[in-house]
Amino acid sequence: MGAGHAHRLYRHGHSPVHALPPHTKLAAAFAFVVVVVSTPREAVWAFGLYAVLLAVVAQLARVPAGFLLKRLLIEVPFVAFAVLMPFVAEGARVDVLGLSLSVNGLWGAWNVLAKGTLGVAASVLLASTTELRELLLGLQRLRLPPLLVQIASFMIRYGDVITDEMRRMRIARESRGFEARGVRHWGVLAKSAGALFIRSYERGERVHLAMVSRGYAGSMPVIDEVTASRAQWSYALTLPLAALVVCLLGWTL
Amino acid sequence: MDPVSTPSLEVSGLAFAYPDGHQALFGVDFSVGRGERVALLGPNGAGKTTLVLHLNGILTGGAGTVTVAGLPVGKQHMAEIRRRVGIVFQDPDDQLFMPTVREDVAFGPAAAGLKGPELEERVDRALTQVGMAEFKDRPPHHLSFGQRRRVAVATVLAMEPEILVLDEPSSNLDPASRRELADILRSLDVTVLMVTHDLPYALELCPRSLILSEGVIAADGKTAELLSDEDLMRAHRLELPFGFDPRSVRMGA
Numbered sequence: 001m002g003a004g005h006a007h008r009l010y011r012h013g014h015s016p017v018h019a020l021p022p023h024t025k026l027a028a029a030f031a032f033v034v035v036v037v038s039t040p041r042e043a044v045w046a047f048g049l050y051a052v053l054l055a056v057v058a059q060l061a062r063v064p065a066g067f068l069l070k071r072l073l074i075e076v077p078f079v080a081f082a083v084l085m086p087f088v089a090e091g092a093r094v095d096v097l098g099l100s101l102s103v104n105g106l107w108g109a110w111n112v113l114a115k116g117t118l119g120v121a122a123s124v125l126l127a128s129t130t131e132l133r134e135l136l137l138g139l140q141r142l143r144l145p146p147l148l149v150q151i152a153s154f155m156i157r158y159g160d161v162i163t164d165e166m167r168r169m170r171i172a173r174e175s176r177g178f179e180a181r182g183v184r185h186w187g188v189l190a191k192s193a194g195a196l197f198i199r200s201y202e203r204g205e206r207v208h209l210a211m212v213s214r215g216y217a218g219s220m221p222v223i224d225e226v227t228a229s230r231a232q233w234s235y236a237l238t239l240p241l242a243a244l245v246v247c248l249l250g251w252t253l
Numbered sequence: 254m255d256p257v258s259t260p261s262l263e264v265s266g267l268a269f270a271y272p273d274g275h276q277a278l279f280g281v282d283f284s285v286g287r288g289e290r291v292a293l294l295g296p297n298g299a300g301k302t303t304l305v306l307h308l309n310g311i312l313t314g315g316a317g318t319v320t321v322a323g324l325p326v327g328k329q330h331m332a333e334i335r336r337r338v339g340i341v342f343q344d345p346d347d348q349l350f351m352p353t354v355r356e357d358v359a360f361g362p363a364a365a366g367l368k369g370p371e372l373e374e375r376v377d378r379a380l381t382q383v384g385m386a387e388f389k390d391r392p393p394h395h396l397s398f399g400q401r402r403r404v405a406v407a408t409v410l411a412m413e414p415e416i417l418v419l420d421e422p423s424s425n426l427d428p429a430s431r432r433e434l435a436d437i438l439r440s441l442d443v444t445v446l447m448v449t450h451d452l453p454y455a456l457e458l459c460p461r462s463l464i465l466s467e468g469v470i471a472a473d474g475k476t477a478e479l480l481s482d483e484d485l486m487r488a489h490r491l492e493l494p495f496g497f498d499p500r501s502v503r504m505g506a
Contacts, residue, residue, distance in 0.1 A: 157351065158350075207347050209306075210347050210348045211350060214361035215412075223356050223360070224356075
């Protein structure tokens with residue numbers, strides 16, 4: 001970790017999607033997900049249209065399909081249980097390839113799978129066109145509680161520092177002949193974790209001291225004012241609005 | 254107030270005991286004139302850090318007073334005092350807490366209410382002063398230790414302080430980074446108080462030194478003279494590196 005200059009999720013580029021202010025993209029992605037989730041699961045064609053919408057965004061952002069699909073794999077452990085639903089759900093059953101599956105369960109699995117995949121795809125697109133730092137600025141702009149934004153930004157800053165500290169402690173342990181084998185050694189690992197916690201806590205105190213010394217009085221000063229023009233907002237919100245039309249059609253047809 | 258006769262820093266009768274009863278300072282008196290570079294020498298545990306934390310009002314509540322350019326350190330002017338006293342802490346990872354170099358340098362001035370092009374200009378100037386302008390958009394943890402130390406100096410310079418207080422500026426630096434930092438410090442037109450037990454570094458940079466020992470100022474004079482006084486040095490647990498003779502060093506500036 002820490003070798004690259006940007007986060008691994010981010011894909012550097014200069015597309016119109018990359019150029020949008022972060023808070024408009026956040027709002028658009030969130031609204032899109034809300035719309036997708038509120039679509040009736042029987043409107044199968046609507047989910048197809050959503051996927052097409054996302055494909056258009058990916059095209060505009062110049063994110064290759066392969067890249068996007070590979071990132072989607074993150075979803076697998078979360079939807080694994082969706083596969084079980086047709087087997088365990090109650091109600092009318094139908095025979096598929098000799099297996100007796102529940103109709104309700106099939107719909108449920110489809111529902112989770114389709115909505116989950118679309119949501120994850122939207123998030124992957126957001127993450128690959130927006131730098132982590134920018135995302136935080138966007139959240140700040142969208143009035144997320146400042147304390148949460150501060151905590152997240154410290155996580156980005158100190159993640160590598162603490163990982164490094166952990167690595168040094170491991171090297172120190174191993175240099176003295178320690179090897180974690182089995183339960184009897186968990187005590188040592190637990191003590192290391194405790195020591196790491198105390199070190200990080202003390203670092204937190206020193207960081208706070210340095211912040212106070214430079215005039216920190218409880219809230220982060222605004223350094224980058226992110227603003228979006230009406231045109232940028234309408235450009236970003238095209239996605240959720242188009243999705244909303246599809247959703248409404250899904251309910252009425 | 255006459256700018257010539259008002260010292261940058263005046264400490265008188267400063268005494269302080271920690272809440273656990275441990276007394277660290279027993280009446281410290283000294284003053285630093287505008288534009289002076291002064292080293293504060295002392296063995297570990299002499300109370301150097303405690304003294305530093307009094308200079309910008311992080312620690313208060315003991316006896317005595319601290320005055321920065323005529324302004325007493327106290328509750329009512331805390332923001333102004335913290336702008337005037339720039340402390341560079343020992344570990345740059347504590348000092349640099351923002352996700353990018355630029356934001357970190359901007360933190361102090363932004364907390365003081367600066368924004369827009371004025372803030373940007375301040376950041377650029379401070380980074381140029383320490384020769385780190387091209388690292389503006391890098392995250393601090395991707396810099397070398399010496400570079401991080403220089404950025405830490407810039408974060409404080411950006412506040413245009415009356416006095417720069419450096420806590421062990423040469424610690425953990427390789428000889429080249431040490432010299433680079435010395436060149437930078439010499440080029441600055443600002444009052445410097447340098448807390449250190451790196452005696453050759455003090456000799457190189459500071460014409461005048463103070464020795465803090467057991468919570469009082471034990472000596473105050475020309476650095477070369479103090480370092481050459483073997484009895485004085487021994488009495489306060491200060492030792493020169495092997496083979497180093499302060500009398501053999503010719504001072505350039």
